[in-house]
Amino acid sequence: xxxxxxxxxxxxxxxxxxxxxxxxxxxxxxxxxxxxxxxxxxxxxxxxxxxxxxxxxxxxxxxxxxxxxxxxxxxxxxxxxxxxxxxxxxxxxxxxxxxxxxxxxxxxxxxxxxxxxxxxxxxxxxxxxxxxxxxxxxxxxxxxxxxxxxxxxxxxxxxxxxxxxxxxxxxxxxxxxxxxxxxxxxxxxxxxxxxxxxxxxxxxxxxxxxxxxxxxxxxxxxxxxxxxxxxxxxxxxxxxxxxxxxxxxxxxxxxxxxxxxxxxxxxxxxxxxx
Amino acid sequence: xxxxxxxxxxxxxxxxxxxxxxxxxxxxxxxxxxxxxxxxxxxxxxxxxxxxxxxxxxxxxxxxxxxxxxxxxxxxxxxxxxxxxxxxxxx
Ligand SMILES: Nc1ncnc2c1ncn2[C@@H]1O[C@H](COP(=O)(O)OP(=O)(O)OP(=O)(O)O)[C@@H](O)[C@H]1O
Ligand SMILES: [Mg+2]
Numbered sequence: 001x002x003x004x005x006x007x008x009x010x011x012x013x014x015x016x017x018x019x020x021x022x023x024x025x026x027x028x029x030x031x032x033x034x035x036x037x038x039x040x041x042x043x044x045x046x047x048x049x050x051x052x053x054x055x056x057x058x059x060x061x062x063x064x065x066x067x068x069x070x071x072x073x074x075x076x077x078x079x080x081x082x083x084x085x086x087x088x089x090x091x092x093x094x095x096x097x098x099x100x101x102x103x104x105x106x107x108x109x110x111x112x113x114x115x116x117x118x119x120x121x122x123x124x125x126x127x128x129x130x131x132x133x134x135x136x137x138x139x140x141x142x143x144x145x146x147x148x149x150x151x152x153x154x155x156x157x158x159x160x161x162x163x164x165x166x167x168x169x170x171x172x173x174x175x176x177x178x179x180x181x182x183x184x185x186x187x188x189x190x191x192x193x194x195x196x197x198x199x200x201x202x203x204x205x206x207x208x209x210x211x212x213x214x215x216x217x218x219x220x221x222x223x224x225x226x227x228x229x230x231x232x233x234x235x236x237x238x239x240x241x242x243x244x245x246x247x248x249x250x251x252x253x254x255x256x257x258x259x260x261x262x263x264x265x266x267x268x269x270x271x272x273x274x
Numbered sequence: 275x276x277x278x279x280x281x282x283x284x285x286x287x288x289x290x291x292x293x294x295x296x297x298x299x300x301x302x303x304x305x306x307x308x309x310x311x312x313x314x315x316x317x318x319x320x321x322x323x324x325x326x327x328x329x330x331x332x333x334x335x336x337x338x339x340x341x342x343x344x345x346x347x348x349x350x351x352x353x354x355x356x357x358x359x360x361x362x363x364x365x
Contacts, residue, residue, distance in 0.1 A: 146298050149302050150302060153306045153309065157310070161313075187295070189290075190293025190294065190295050191294060192295055193295050197299045
């Protein structure tokens with residue numbers, strides 16, 4: 001059975017596209033045939049983050065309008081086999097996505113793919129609603145900051161009422177919280193909402209915490225999703241999150257402040273004496 | 275500038291800024307509880323409440339907080355409940 005995952009947030013710029021790219025690579029890396037779709041019509045960006053911007057010929061809207069076949073529009077990822085990208089259109093027509101069109105594309109993909117990752121645009125307009133409509137799981141990307149948390153809660157409300165599952169009275173989609181751009185240092189200083197605070201307020205299962213990391217900008221500069229940077233904290237955090245999504249029990253990391261130099265020296269000494 | 279003044283400025287500079295994350299949490303808890311309460315209500319409820327308030331205010335001096343509109347879903351029908359507290363002097 002194909003699983004459709006929406007990466008959503010309400011608020012803009014919190015890390016949806018970064019997460020979509022890394023999640024798609026992570027799932028394909030585990031051997032699942034995966035498609036990742038950019039629903040941000042007019043503001044195509046997933047192609048850049050995946051490093052395939054120069055290979056875009058046809059897009060999502062071309063397929064919906066039957067100007068191209070799905071196979072013509074899907075771009076094979078250069079990093080990993082079994083991963084395909086369906087880029088957004090740059091049209092300014094905000095009615096370009098239709099419910100029937102999206103349904104048809106998802107249905108066709110479902111014949112051969114294991115996972116379909118939908119990168120939602122910000123906001124609660126058509127693109128965001130269609131990105132979530134057919135989903136079996138939702139990953140709610142949240143930053144530890146008041147407006148992001150509030151918007152996430154608003155999206156949870158929509159997820160429980162404005163999806164196919166909700167409208168047809170099927171079992172609800174599974175919700176996952178992904179806290180991104182987390183800075184344990186600022187939490188310790190009392191400047192940032194903590195993981196526990198956000199978890200308590202939103203009250204949905206925690207999929208992972210992605211630390212604020214310089215590796216993310218480096219990854220987008222080169223067009224290689226950060227999950228491929230296995231040395232980096234953010235890359236490892238995404239690998240863990242994908243594992244948890246697949247049902248593995250993996251302890252959360254990058255949620256405590258790194259020990260200060262004094263502690264580190266102390267630890268080193270302790271280790272030496274063992 | 276007096277010495278005392280200078281010292282106090284230096285102390286201010288060295289002082290850690292006040293912690294703010296607990297304000298964030300408290301404010302979020304309040305607004306989210308409120309918004310969750312509105313979640314299942316139709317969008318027109320807020321507009322209706324405002325219009326009703328304007329109409330009533332044409333006739334009696336009332337305070338904005340004194341009007342409460344509520345929608346309750348029962349099986350097969352909904353109840354629109356309107357509560358207005360009029361000040362004593364107007365009766
Ligand atoms: N963990 C992180 N550490 C540091 N920077 C990050 C992290 N996650 C995302 N960013 C940065 O935040 C910015 C926004 O990220 P991204 O484009 O993924 O967000 P988005 O939610 O898709 O935005 P939009 O709502 O515009 O689609 C980018 O500059 C990205 O590099
Ligand atoms: Mg995006």
